[in-house]
Amino acid sequence: MSVEKPTPARSPKTPPDPRAARLKAAxxxxxxxxxxxARARDGQDMSNDPVAQDTDHHNE
Structure with missing residues (x-):
């Protein structure tokens, strides 16, 4: 009885797949x-929000 170890699909020393690297960068x-x-939208929402502008005047 011999126990066979499953071989990994890739060895860790294989060069990276150029397609995978391109997809990762994209x-x-x-x-x-x-x-x-999203940051730009959040910034716009705060400057155009009358409630947010109104709260600034209460601190004066």
Whole structure:
């Protein structure tokens, strides 16, 4: 009886797949762009919100 170990699909020393690296970079750029858009929207909402502007006057 011999016990066979399952071989991994990839060995850790294989060079990275160029497609995977390209997709990873595109995903990272997409996430950064979406975060920037969300930050810009949040900043606009606060400056155009009359309630947020009204609360600033109570501190005077």
């Amino acid at each position: 995903l990272k750029a997409n996430i950064a762009r979406r975060k920037a858009q």
